[in-house]
Amino acid sequence: MKESHRREAIRQTLTLEQFIIDRQEDLPPSTGAFSRLIRDLSVAAKKVNSHMRRAGIVDVFGTTGDVNVQGEVQQKMDLLAHQEFVQALKRGGECCLIGSEEHAEAIPLRNEVGADGKYIVLMDPLDGSSNIEVNVSVGTIFSIYRLPDDHEEPSLKAALQPGVNQVGAGYVVYGSSTMLVYTSGFGVNGFTLDPAIGEFILSHPNIRTPENGRMYSVNEGNYNSFETGLKHYIKWMQKDDPESNRPYSTRYIGSFVADFHRNLMKGGLYIYPATEANPNGKLRLMYEANPLGFIVEQAGGAASHGSGRIMEVQPEALHERTPVFMGSPAMVDLAERFLRGEMTVND
Numbered sequence: 541m542k543e544s545h546r547r548e549a550i551r552q553t554l555t556l557e558q559f560i561i562d563r564q565e566d567l568p569p570s571t572g573a574f575s576r577l578i579r580d581l582s583v584a585a586k587k588v589n590s591h592m593r594r595a596g597i598v599d600v601f602g603t604t605g606d607v608n609v610q611g612e613v614q615q616k617m618d619l620l621a622h623q624e625f626v627q628a629l630k631r632g633g634e635c636c637l638i639g640s641e642e643h644a645e646a647i648p649l650r651n652e653v654g655a656d657g658k659y660i661v662l663m664d665p666l667d668g669s670s671n672i673e674v675n676v677s678v679g680t681i682f683s684i685y686r687l688p689d690d691h692e693e694p695s696l697k698a699a700l701q702p703g704v705n706q707v708g709a710g711y712v713v714y715g716s717s718t719m720l721v722y723t724s725g726f727g728v729n730g731f732t733l734d735p736a737i738g739e740f741i742l743s744h745p746n747i748r749t750p751e752n753g754r755m756y757s758v759n760e761g762n763y764n765s766f767e768t769g770l771k772h773y774i775k776w777m778q779k780d781d782p783e784s785n786r787p788y789s790t791r792y793i794g795s796f797v798a799d800f801h802r803n804l805m806k807g808g809l810y811i812y813p814a815t816e817a818n819p820n821g822k823l824r825l826m827y828e829a830n831p832l833g834f835i836v837e838q839a840g841g842a843a844s845h846g847s848g849r850i851m852e853v854q855p856e857a858l859h860e861r862t863p864v865f866m867g868s869p870a871m872v873d874l875a876e877r878f879l880r881g882e883m884t885v886n887d
């Protein structure tokens with residue numbers, strides 16, 4: 541993205557809402573339902589942001605004392621974020637079914653008065669929440685599907701669609717500024733929250749990720765339980781080779797949205813592979829891998845589970861996990877080659 545395009549976009553003060561309405565007019569026939577859905581999500585994001593900005597002063601730190609469906613300790617902010625998004629989607633009426641990382645079952649909304657929404661929203665309301673207490677960036681991730689025509693009533697089965705069926709996906713990063721980045725399958729655009737007016741403003745139009753990068757993000761503490769091909773790839777990235785700009789740098793925040801956002805903008809590779817503790821990887825297919833996979837592909841990148849495209853996986857359960865290799869396409873391609881044993885550290 542050219543800096544001059546960015547500056548021009550900011551000068552025009554195009555709000556997220558206006559941007560979506562403009563786009564919608566380009567794509568008739570449209571009922572405006574998708575625009576309203578994104579607006580509802582953005583309102584919830586603003587509310588979560590406002591809780592987060594006061595964390596440390598108000599009582600949102602720490603755990604609820606419960607364990608979520610993943611067996612992870614639930615943070616108070618996880619629950620608060622989940623409640624804000626569910627409430628916004630219920631109120632908005634465009635969503636018929638929610639799947640949330642913080643809730644064991646899919647949540648149907650059709651029983652709500654007057655609700656006849658056509659969209660399914662799957663989300664991780666607050667990713668990386670264990671980082672909040674130490675003031676590290678966290679994020680929200682969402683994935684949007686249509687209720688299939690043959691499912692008049694929203695059910696878990698209707699939600700189990702492969703990522704290629706997504707009609708929208710996005711994330712919010714609560715970082716040094718708060719940004720919402722989304723795609724509806726026509727490129728990727730980023731909006732920065734202007735706290736003075738409480739609006740997301742188009743600040744990063746048409747985001748493209750670099751073809752290659754020299755940063756990789758992985759929890760290297762798990763190195764001993766990585767498969768051999770991955771060990772070779774990591775050692776290869778650490779090797780001295782000025783011609784190919786090696787060694788690369790490791791950057792790992794431990795907050796997927798933040799690591800993903802940096803790599804998207806600067807080029808790089810995010811890896812969460814199978815490990816001994818998590819034989820299918822740790823990240824969730826439906827809440828984390830598919831939406832960020834859709835975004836990275838729309839920005840010119842790639843998302844693989846090690847031997848194929850994440851978005852083509854047919855999910856069998858709402859909370860299922862997948863290994864993740866996503867980012868600059870040249871780096872994802874190399875990862876797959878190392879995993880197939882076609883390359884070794886000596887290449």
Ligand code: AHM
Nearest residue numbers: 612666667668669759794795796797
């Ligand atoms: P969460 O959804 O429960 O917050 O867990 C997902 C997080 C990601 O944000 C992050 O990339 C990963 O877990 C870090 O895991 P690890 O501490 O094993 O490296």
Ligand code: MG
Nearest residue numbers: 664666667668
């Ligand atoms: Mg989470």
